[in-house]
Amino acid sequence: MQTLIDQFASTIRTAAExxxxxxxxxxxxxxxxxxxxxxxxxxxxxxxxQGIIDYEPTELVITARAGTTLATIESxxxxxxxxxxxxxxxxxxxxxxxxxxxxGLSGPRRASAGAVRDFVLGVRILDGNGRDLxxxxxxxxxxxxxxxxxxxxxxxxxLGVLLEISLKVLPIPAVERTLSLDMDEAHAIEYMNRWAGxxxxxxxxxxxxDRLFIRLSGAESAVHAAQIQLGGEINQESxxxxxxxxxxxxxxxxxxxxxxxxxxxxxxxxxxxxQSTQFIEWNGALRWLxxxxxxxxxxxxxxxxxxxxxxxxFRNTDPAxxxxxxxGPALMHVHRQLKKQFDPAGILNPGRxxxxx
Amino acid sequence: MSNDLIKKLQAFLPAxxxxxxxxxxxxxxxxxxxxxxxxxxxxxxxxxxxxxxxxLKLCYAMQIPVVARGAGTGLSGGALPHxxxxxxxxxxxxxxxxxxxxxxTARVQPGVRNLAISEAAKPHGLYYAPDPSSQIACSxxxxxxxxxxxxxxxxxxxxxHNILKLRVLTINGEILEIGGDSLDSPGYDLLALITGxxxxxxxxxxxxxxxxxxxxxxxxxxxxxxxxxxxxQAVANxxxxxxxxxxxxxxxxxxxHAVEAFLHAGYDLNAEAILLCESDGTTEEVADEIxxxxxxxxxxxxxxxxxxxxxxxxxxxxxxxxxAFPAAGRVSPDYYCMDGTIPRKHLAKVLKGIATLSExxxxxxxxxxxxxxxxxxxxxxxxANTPGELEKTEAFGGKILEMCIQAGGTITGExxxxxxxxxxxxxxxxxxxxxxxxxxxxxxxxxxxxxxxxAVPTLHRCAELGAMHVHHGEEKFPDLPRF
Numbered sequence: 001m002q003t004l005i006d007q008f009a010s011t012i013r014t015a016a017e018x019x020x021x022x023x024x025x026x027x028x029x030x031x032x033x034x035x036x037x038x039x040x041x042x043x044x045x046x047x048x049x050q051g052i053i054d055y056e057p058t059e060l061v062i063t064a065r066a067g068t069t070l071a072t073i074e075s076x077x078x079x080x081x082x083x084x085x086x087x088x089x090x091x092x093x094x095x096x097x098x099x100x101x102x103x104g105l106s107g108p109r110r111a112s113a114g115a116v117r118d119f120v121l122g123v124r125i126l127d128g129n130g131r132d133l134x135x136x137x138x139x140x141x142x143x144x145x146x147x148x149x150x151x152x153x154x155x156x157x158x159l160g161v162l163l164e165i166s167l168k169v170l171p172i173p174a175v176e177r178t179l180s181l182d183m184d185e186a187h188a189i190e191y192m193n194r195w196a197g198x199x200x201x202x203x204x205x206x207x208x209x210d211r212l213f214i215r216l217s218g219a220e221s222a223v224h225a226a227q228i229q230l231g232g233e234i235n236q237e238s239x240x241x242x243x244x245x246x247x248x249x250x251x252x253x254x255x256x257x258x259x260x261x262x263x264x265x266x267x268x269x270x271x272x273x274x275q276s277t278q279f280i281e282w283n284g285a286l287r288w289l290x291x292x293x294x295x296x297x298x299x300x301x302x303x304x305x306x307x308x309x310x311x312x313x314f315r316n317t318d319p320a321x322x323x324x325x326x327x328g329p330a331l332m333h334v335h336r337q338l339k340k341q342f343d344p345a346g347i348l349n350p351g352r353x354x355x356x357x
Numbered sequence: 358m359s360n361d362l363i364k365k366l367q368a369f370l371p372a373x374x375x376x377x378x379x380x381x382x383x384x385x386x387x388x389x390x391x392x393x394x395x396x397x398x399x400x401x402x403x404x405x406x407x408x409x410x411x412x413l414k415l416c417y418a419m420q421i422p423v424v425a426r427g428a429g430t431g432l433s434g435g436a437l438p439h440x441x442x443x444x445x446x447x448x449x450x451x452x453x454x455x456x457x458x459x460x461x462t463a464r465v466q467p468g469v470r471n472l473a474i475s476e477a478a479k480p481h482g483l484y485y486a487p488d489p490s491s492q493i494a495c496s497x498x499x500x501x502x503x504x505x506x507x508x509x510x511x512x513x514x515x516x517x518h519n520i521l522k523l524r525v526l527t528i529n530g531e532i533l534e535i536g537g538d539s540l541d542s543p544g545y546d547l548l549a550l551i552t553g554x555x556x557x558x559x560x561x562x563x564x565x566x567x568x569x570x571x572x573x574x575x576x577x578x579x580x581x582x583x584x585x586x587x588x589x590q591a592v593a594n595x596x597x598x599x600x601x602x603x604x605x606x607x608x609x610x611x612x613x614h615a616v617e618a619f620l621h622a623g624y625d626l627n628a629e630a631i632l633l634c635e636s637d638g639t640t641e642e643v644a645d646e647i648x649x650x651x652x653x654x655x656x657x658x659x660x661x662x663x664x665x666x667x668x669x670x671x672x673x674x675x676x677x678x679x680x681a682f683p684a685a686g687r688v689s690p691d692y693y694c695m696d697g698t699i700p701r702k703h704l705a706k707v708l709k710g711i712a713t714l715s716e717x718x719x720x721x722x723x724x725x726x727x728x729x730x731x732x733x734x735x736x737x738x739x740x741a742n743t744p745g746e747l748e749k750t751e752a753f754g755g756k757i758l759e760m761c762i763q764a765g766g767t768i769t770g771e772x773x774x775x776x777x778x779x780x781x782x783x784x785x786x787x788x789x790x791x792x793x794x795x796x797x798x799x800x801x802x803x804x805x806x807x808x809x810x811x812a813v814p815t816l817h818r819c820a821e822l823g824a825m826h827v828h829h830g831e832e833k834f835p836d837l838p839r840f
Contacts, residue, residue, distance in 0.1 A: 057597060114514065133785075133789055134790065137765070139730070139732075140730035141730050141731070142698060142699070143504045143767075143770065143774070144769050144778070147549045148793065151550050153546055153549075173583075190459075193460065197458065199570040199571065200570075218638070218639075219641065219642050219645040221644070224641070225639060225640075263542065265460055265537050266460055267459050281541070285540045308539075309537070310543050312543060325786075327543070329621050330532065331535070334533065341797060354544075
């Protein structure tokens, strides 16, 4: 495996010398996400970098190489009754851990358990100079040096090539049960927030087609008590439903021609946008917008910005529209400075995140 | 230069907000790590963000070092002043700006005390989870700078997991809004990068924290063991059973004796180790979990088991653990608190190593341990009035940290590097990695004016120390640049 890493490092050094961009590739399951590369680039295929390096269930830590598939990791965890609590979406069986970290996408449990970045404990990367670097570690608490590990999450491969990642894992809850309640959007948003402020074992929420879905997780006694308190019907297809939300195989996502992801304050009242349908997650903090026709990108961005959120063009059907919302000038300056330090030649996935770098 | 600067500061700050007489500067010469002292050139006490902006712009223009300070309770010397610098105390920025109970957030200024946030949120049934032991005094701004933890962080996370948004001033006085009221923001995760950056990248002027529901119930099991290894195994068994306790703390024999003499909490004096394991959640959940914890403790060989019947009893059992530091202060004139983290499986080995070192150095050492997350706090007992004993203590401490690194752990779990552990950073990281840290610093503060000399050692320092990380027996510093 070290030979492979040495090869990558040498590829990076050569690319940096010649100012030739590299396109980092894993399983390709999230290739649709983010901006396309600015110019045609040489591929740096890291999918061969596979294998679980260390896993000790009682330490709650797993360390794996970036090309390891999420399926491999989750099946091993499951044998030990543990899980990746942020429920990362796969979008294809080929999904790798590296892609999961680089895109930083989390699933339904995010609002209660935390996001990908909350579970990252350490990384090993190659930076834009081909230097082999380790940050963080395999322990829960570590404040030695800047938190470079978490900086890699959602950076779309623009700061370094991920080699190894250590993650905190959690036990699978004894029982999971989903309730569904009929109500309108405004009420659903209010209830999700109100319940999130109560000591209830809610692990996921979803609202679509005037129906609110609530997943309860924990000991049978706790789930049962919450079930009585919240009411509604028991959904018989709990596992399938949340999988369809996580993997976007739910009809809402499947039938969308274009898909926007709005990250907003959870208590934001219903966002009225004509011709769109919506799927709400994370107690109201995540609003998916589906369009059948051409969507008014400027209007979506303007409205989201006014309410203090951000809009991502998640499934991009029009390459002319920017995928990620641009930070203000001061923040963009910091982004560019960091990029310059990690990747001075600007060769790692240029343009995947922002057109500027 | 200092007179000129004082005049310029007084132009926009009230007279009593600019301290420059020696007797006024004295109280600021150290933080919670009093072994390191340095009188600053000037201390300023701004009352608003705009004043902090002006201070930074002025210092930036005059190229004067700036050190930020919260409540001054830090344990690694992160807020140690700079002799030729301005110390910016954020204590007066102490307003609770907004609590939004429905969205479960609080927007506060950096000088607000950690515990004050939970107190303000309490009427809404909410609280702020990270609870460093100094929470009664420490400020949230300092918590962000150090990424503070506490006894509940295995279940509820560290500061980085519990904040949503920051307003950060860069060294040239520019305002950055980082994070947001939503759960994620586009771009790089600067929120994580700033958290725990020890005042090296910017000065935080506003923090939006997450609030979570106060658990319906909390209950504690105290278990005594006649062997520390068995206690360590009990922790592993609890985790293996799929339980994430709200808190799990371990104390060794010398600690048990020190706190029992001090507090009479009812600990078993024959025990080699005591485990405190707390469960919280809904009433049903807790009843379930406590029963399972009791069973596991017994099967792991606990010699004595006590379960809190009510909250006063729970707090009484906790009191001993929380009093470990003052108890150390009672049995010894001085004590020095270390902060390594190790994979839990190496606990027995590391504790044995500490015992050997304790004999070698002729200094006693109490061990308290956040057992759930592997964060070890050895308290080395010494007497600063005995010549040479502080130096011996520091050497002992340094050895403990190196042992933590060898066990696959880290030199600091929650207290930060500051000035205290800067030498051990040379052992923890390789030169390329330290270089990248310097690069991150450069991205924010190219002139190195913010908190200079802290957190990340220069390669030159590491070379002089001869403690640079060496891999696979390679030659020491083959291509080390000297600067």
